Amino acid sequence: MATVINPSTSSTIGFLSGGGVMGELMRNYNWEQTPLGLPHTWPSTLKTSLRLLLTSNHPMFIWWGPELIQFYNDAYGQTMDAGRHPRALGQRGRECWEEIWSIIGPQIEYVMSGQGATWHEEQLLKVTRHNEPRDEWWTYGFSPIEDDAGVHGVLVVCNDVTEQHQTRERLQQLNHQLEKEIEHRKQAEAQLAVQHQAELIREQERSHQILSQDAEQRKRFYETFLSHTPDLAYVFDLNHRFIYANTVLLKMWGKSWEEAIGKNCLELGYEPWHAEMHDREIEQVIATKQPVRGEVPFNGTFGRRIYDYIFVPVFGPDGEVEVIAGTTRDVTERKQHEDRLQQLANDLTEANRRKTEFLATLAHELRNPLAPIRTGLELMRIAQQNPASHSKALAMMDRQLTQLVRLIDDLMEIARINSGKIELMNQRVDFTSIATTAVEAVLGQIELAGHKLDIQIGEDTIWLDADPTRLAQVLSNLLTNAIKYTPAGGHIILKAHIEGTFVFISVIDNGIGIPQTALNQVFDMFCQVSKTKNYSQGGLGIGLSLVQSLVQMHGGSVSAHSDGEEKGSTFTLKLPLAKATTSTAVSMSPADETFPQQLLHILVADDNKDAANTLSNLLSLLGHSVKLAYDGNEALTLATTNNFDLIILDLGMPGLNGYEVATEIRKMPHLQKTTLAALTGWGSENHRDQTKAAGFDAHLTKPAAIADINQLLVTAAGC
Template identity: 50%
Template sequence: MTNAVSSAVSSSAMGWLDTKLIDLMPAAVYVCAAPSGLIVRYNQRAVELWGRAPQTGETGERFCGAHRLFWMDGTPLPRSDAPMAQVLASGEPVCDQEVIVERPDGSRIVALVNIDVIRDEHHNIIGAVNVLKDITERKRMEEESRRLIDKLRQERERLREAFERSPAFMAVLRGPDHVFESVNQRYCELLGDRAFVGKTVREAVPEIEDQGYLNILDHVFQTGEPFVGSDMRVMLRKAPQQELEERYIELIYEPLRSPSGKVTGILVHGVDLSERKKAQTQLAHIRQESERQRRLYETVLATIPDFVYVFDLDFRFTYANDALLKMWGKTWAESAGKNCLELGYPAWHAAKHDRELTEVLTTGRPVQDEVPFIGTHGLRIYDYIFVPVFGANGEIEAIAGTTRDVTERKQMEQELQRRAEELAEADRKKDEFIALLAHELRNPLAPVRNGLRILELAENDPQTMAQVRSMMERQLTHMVRLIDDLLDVSRMNRNKLHLQKGRVSLEEVINNAVEATRPAIEAAGHSLTLSLPEKPIFLDADLTRLAQVFSNLLSNSAKYTKPGGKIWLIAERHENQLTVEVRDNGIGIPAASLPNIFDMFSQVPSDSEHCMDGLGIGLALVKVLVDMHQGSVSASSDGPDKGSTFCVTLPILNTVADLQPEPRVKDIHASDQPKRRILIVDDNRDACDSMAMLLNLLGHDVRIAHDGFEALASVEAFAPHIVLMDVGMPNLNGYDATRLIREQANGKAITIVAVTGWGQEGDRTQSRAAGCDGHLVKPVNLKDIEDLLCDLKLREEKIQVFGETTL
């Protein structure tokens, strides 16, 4: 077109300004003079494209008559950089360049630009002509095509299962040679047991080479046009040595495309109609054959748990299998010819399917989605697919669909998600707990370390040394309490907490709890008010563990109440139930924290003023211990700074005769003990030496060994009464050393006590199995030693004690 303009005006330097040629062109055209770039001529189609009529010869209208120009990435395109300006400056034409034209009303279109120069008879450039074409709709369609291709790629995996389970025979061919990529079972049934994958059609099915099917495959691959064939005759062999057998099939060759739209293969699918054709030759009336086929398919589909159905082009059901009818709760007579809305689908649901069915009719492509539905099975989640059914003429004549109940799969996905979130939350709590544990274990170490230094500096100041020893004892007790809490956590997690129940009085339980928490309460300046029933109340309980319940609750109130606060412990009897409330006027509990207050490692958020020590174990232990006593515990609070209340309910022991107290063994004091020969075995030299010093001060004859072999030699030379045996040692561990000692002549008469940091029931069982008479858990203090000597005295009276040492 631009060559025509150039030819028309080349005969005169200015004659082209008056030509009417551009008015006759079917495209938008305008002409600019060189070198000014002023518009000197444009046609009506250019006005329609620009949405305006520019002034010819105006400086402000140079190079282009559009309101505004943009590059394709949306950045503004100045007139001075417009394609026309480039052509006039360089003399080089522009072909098929795309730009965005904005009209005065703000609307935008995409224009295809083609510009060529106009020369006079001396070959001088006197102007340029621009031919514009509106390609907006073409660009939109290109984008829509890309979107649809992407959607098809996503659908491929979902169709894989349908491919394998399809009642139709199906195969996927790749490349121009039609190499088998996959086939389903129906395809194998049609063509017999032969190798397909990796072979071309000519190699795998050589008998069809002269039957025209290969030519059809080539045509589909080359043109990208699908092929639909009905009642097609084909001669096949079920086995290599068998004669050719006549078969009739319905067949579709559907091109498979890459994301770029290139045909890369062919989907073959169809139905073997041979049996139906044989029946048609025997039946005189086509209606009878159709009825037979209908019954045949319905019998097959009635056994399928999925819903199978067919819509006509008005979106009314022309078929529904038994599974779908049962879900609707209707008969086929009640359902035939009705649409979704008429069958009771919610309006939004029916409208959704109408839109999807319209899309199938419009595009000829399947649509798949998931939707909830309430039918006779209740609320379920269904995955469904609508596919077009093509007639012999290639037109869509119906829409078929299958629906599968995926409720259990969805629930499983949700359960997996929930468990993943729980694991993430547990992992977060674990990290927080480890950080908090490290902090809590470091806290007592600083005053202990300082105390050691003070003892060095203040050896002549008895008062200071006494204060330091007291402080170090408190800090050591605090560390041991933390370790005990950790052991309780382990027992709770493995259901290894055991109660030693007996008849105990409420007063004794509360007194023990108050005694344990009094230092913390007094140190904070709190007042504690106790209110107990006048008459004694007895419980079937573990005295130590139940006292631990109320000491934990009192400690909790002391920690989370500002100095000088108030704490109440009120016990009341209600028939056969005891209710004990621990209240305070402390910082309270936020409503959001109450549901999880008894969870392991749970911490109530608080500001720095009230951020106290603790591992978040105490209340969890309270809950477990109360449950083990057949009781219940609850927490309540009116909110921040409104205090909190913990209420424990326990069953009361009705009569004195219900449980008799355990008989007590007579007390034997350490001062009554004879002096003993004691062997200490421990690879930790400081621990070994400090224990030896302690026992020497008590008047005993002490020897030490640092591994199992030294222990064996010392036993033979020293003949101890007692061996304190560390379990984990190099060279020869404590268990093996104990077994070897027992094999010596006097080994059975020696009292051997395992000393270890492990205190679980399994550890005690292992100690007994090795031959140990007792089991002490580190750190061992003076009271443990005194109890051991008492136990030895009892052992001499034929009483052997395996008790847990509680620090």
């Protein structure tokens, strides 16, 4: 049965996109019936690993969780028979591989227990294929998929090497048979020595003829085999010269047999260090009579590749080394996969570190404004008869709530930019008006900190083709940064000048500065380079990242400069000037926030009773008639029997949710002219698109500003 994907979660399983046949099978699989649950709830480490698996052309699969639930890609699926594929997807590892579990089970347990990755070369496995057991040899690596909480799964990169293994075994068997035959011939010759001399001569001649024929036949066999293997095969004499090289090796050198045989590595164009290394290894094999194995890069006709090689001694009748034989295998792809796996592991580790640090910082920053708000409420409760105390507490709580909303707004801005959902409202605008708006936004902070602010813009008008709101936000963020990281009584400068077709805007302070090693990181997401020294200044470390993104969207750039700690900082924007035109600049004067005087009939529905009651009290104080509902069914009942000018709905209510209530209301003839607004904590572009599709006229995010509430009232009143 295919999994039914909710529209609100379909955009969150992009990590399963593509991937050929297996990608489609994973997207359609009923994961809800497995211990993993729906894909959008899966951990980020599993999602990232699945993304790697589905985009790889190399056979890979994943065992996940205590049940070792299986995932694999198209390349691995091609190695399986119809009795196992595609049934193996989502199956528990032990159920799928019961016949070889005694071998791979302990290997998996080793990795899952946190003891690290493992690598297994040419592991013999008796695998059932088409209902028949079959010996197969596999080379594979088990890598842990882990985060700070431990190991949750195993990522497997594998390769079926049965054919190579069997070929090598056949070669060894042939060598063994040849050695036995030679020994047999020696024994025959010894026995013939006691026989008649003439008979011995005749037998020797006959044996020699037979051996010559056999040797010639075997030589042809070996030549055929070695010429068609993908591995490089060769033989050195005791003077380090090649006396044999197979066809693949000659192609890699780009030389003929005549050009290569009889020469050493240096004469064949190996780099001196490379040739000297092989000379030492050959001497080591001769001296120790033991194989030598290594790995080395080489630039040949196949390009720069990584090769794994082994030199082995070949002994003569006297037990001494006669020649040194070698084989070399191209392992470039394997090394690249290992490097990618290592990079993935490093990236996952860094992502987990940043996530943990960000969540800790977010918790801290949310508590900062919440603590004084809670204290203010307690103060108002205690000092009920003291209007002055009430006024101070309200002002303080308003400031702290503004800070809390700004934190959330910054997070939403970053999310919109990263998803490409934000659009600039570019207009011809005078930079002075933008600077004025930004300075007004932070003037209270400047006065509170006792800073001096110099504005050096000049008399010439600086015209920009820009979104004035977004550029004011950029300047406000830079000024806020300067205020926060400059000790009390500091000096801050906002200056702008034109060079060619660009304006350069700088915010300069004499604050704590930036270490030289951190200048390249200040625009990274969640980066707070001065955190250890001024942690109390707070922030999520996203302000400068937001600045950089908005400036780049305007076709500009931003840079940071500091001579070091305690030497101040300079942040400079480079923006293109507007092209010459006769159009007038945009006004950025604040909108009129006068509340409409007309009596409105309003329905407020929210399962958070405190939120619903508070909004109802506010609207009632403004002179409107308000009815309350605490779930979707109650809201629909009231809408059916009443005429409302404005209906404000929470989206996540029990029973019927806000989308469902809105859809039903739009079917009611008596409410066709009613203004329908969503008031919710969900503020992404996806949620806004959904509310629009459900029939909402407006989408407000909690906590809604009084100006937004006023705009709703104006719309409902038809002003």
